[in-house]
Amino acid sequence: MRVQTDAQLLSAISEGDRDALRTLHDRHAAWVTLRLRRRCSNSDVVADAVQDTFVAVWKSAARWDGRGEPAAWIWGIAIRRLIGALRSRDRWNRDRLTDVVPESDVITTAEDQVLLGIEHGDLAGALGQLSPELLAVVQATVLDGLTTREAAKLLGIPAGTVKTRMMRARTQMRGALA
Amino acid sequence: MSNEIWHAPEKLLDGFVADPGEIDSAAAASLEAHLLACDRCRGAVRARASESALEDSWHRVVAVIDTPRLSVVERVLIRLGVSESTARLLAGTPALSAAAAGSVAFVAAGFVASSRITESTGGFLVVAPLLPLLAVGAAFASVADPAGETAVPTPLQGVGLVLRRAAVILTAVFVILGAANLAIGGAGRAGRRMVAPGVGAPRWRAGARYVVPG
Numbered sequence: 001m002r003v004q005t006d007a008q009l010l011s012a013i014s015e016g017d018r019d020a021l022r023t024l025h026d027r028h029a030a031w032v033t034l035r036l037r038r039r040c041s042n043s044d045v046v047a048d049a050v051q052d053t054f055v056a057v058w059k060s061a062a063r064w065d066g067r068g069e070p071a072a073w074i075w076g077i078a079i080r081r082l083i084g085a086l087r088s089r090d091r092w093n094r095d096r097l098t099d100v101v102p103e104s105d106v107i108t109t110a111e112d113q114v115l116l117g118i119e120h121g122d123l124a125g126a127l128g129q130l131s132p133e134l135l136a137v138v139q140a141t142v143l144d145g146l147t148t149r150e151a152a153k154l155l156g157i158p159a160g161t162v163k164t165r166m167m168r169a170r171t172q173m174r175g176a177l178a
Numbered sequence: 179m180s181n182e183i184w185h186a187p188e189k190l191l192d193g194f195v196a197d198p199g200e201i202d203s204a205a206a207a208s209l210e211a212h213l214l215a216c217d218r219c220r221g222a223v224r225a226r227a228s229e230s231a232l233e234d235s236w237h238r239v240v241a242v243i244d245t246p247r248l249s250v251v252e253r254v255l256i257r258l259g260v261s262e263s264t265a266r267l268l269a270g271t272p273a274l275s276a277a278a279a280g281s282v283a284f285v286a287a288g289f290v291a292s293s294r295i296t297e298s299t300g301g302f303l304v305v306a307p308l309l310p311l312l313a314v315g316a317a318f319a320s321v322a323d324p325a326g327e328t329a330v331p332t333p334l335q336g337v338g339l340v341l342r343r344a345a346v347i348l349t350a351v352f353v354i355l356g357a358a359n360l361a362i363g364g365a366g367r368a369g370r371r372m373v374a375p376g377v378g379a380p381r382w383r384a385g386a387r388y389v390v391p392g
Contacts, residue, residue, distance in 0.1 A: 006217075021239070021243075022236065025232075025236050025239060026224070026232065026236075027220060027221070027224060028220065029235050029236070030220075030223050030224045030226075030227035030232060031213050031220050031223045031224070033227075033235065034194060034195060034227075035210050035213075038206060038210075047234075047235065047238065050235055050238075051235070051238040051239055051242065054239040055239055055242045055243060058239070058243050069214055069215055071213070071214045071215070071220065072214045072215075075214060127203060127204050127207075128202075128203075128204070135203065139203075139207070143207055143210065
């Protein structure tokens with residue numbers, strides 16, 4: 001049997017092909033679930049988010065613009081669905097971020113590029129020196145590609161706090177990597 | 179790109195799949211970014227995942243996408259403030275609505291005919307309001323109700339279900355009687371009275387009024 005690429009699967013899904021969705025789910029649900037689990041310790045909330053994610057893929061596969069990695073697109077949905085799932089569960093639910101960190105790929109600003117375009121070893125060391133609060137912010141905004149407001153929702157802190165923590169993290173990491 | 183030559187080592191993958199926390203943040207982040215771009219390593223993660231968990235996850239997705247879209251009738255009912263489950267109940271028994279509408283039409287036709295023939299609607303008016311409700315009662319016979327078997331074990335069955343169905347039938351009665359009123363012209367007032375018991379006016383009063391002058 002010819003193996004379909006994720007992009008082909010998405011276009012089949014946009015035409016209502018359930019088998020294509022099943023294949024896509026089989027390929028991606030495992031890592032998406034694991035990655036969300038690193039951001040939320042409540043497995044029920046994660047299961048809700050994964051469910052919502054693939055339902056959203058089913059409904060809006062046609063909206064994928066065909067550029068870039070389908071996996072990155074799916075992740076973009078998944079992390080936002082996690083925020084939605086957390087909010088609908090309990091606004092003050094504290095079992096959210098358990099773990100943290102950044103890296104390339106989803107980087108948006110040139111500054112982030114400079115900050116993260118560095119050998120993993122050094123980066124790991126620099127990240128290791130950040131406090132958990134700063135790490136959480138770096139992860140949400142840089143690695144997960146969330147906006148300041150989305151990151152604030154995910155972490156349950158004000159948007160202004162996200163900005164100041166991101167600034168402190170940059171300063172601290174520049175120092176560590178210099 | 180380095181992805182073409184680099185793939186996540188087995189040990190890193192094992193640590194990632196095991197309960198979160200077994201590998202440090204930087205390693206996990208590095209792997210996560212790699213997974214976005216690498217089919218092969220995603221496959222390796224997939225191969226380490228629990229089949230039953232994936233199966234459960236898939237069934238949860240199917241449960242949502244298989245939920246039928248709301249029909250026009252349901253959407254109209256929900257717009258009118260009917261709860262979603264009640265709308266489903268009412269729209270979900272088309273055979274029943276057809277039968278109910280048919281019986282009401284029959285009653286209305288009888289009303290028109292008797293008023294034309296006897297010039298008096300009194301006797302008929304006493305019976306008429308009961309007939310649609312008879313239809314509601316009959317709807318509970320398992321032969322007549324296609325949804326009967328599923329209705330019996332639900333918490334909605336019983337009085338609540340009777341009332342909901344009665345509401346539907348009375349709505350139909352109003353529409354048909356409105357048309358009937360136009361058809362019989364002068365007897366319009368009587369036609370309106372006929373509906374009175376159905377909307378809560380005491381039956382004895384309605385009966386007394388119509389029977390005595392009749």
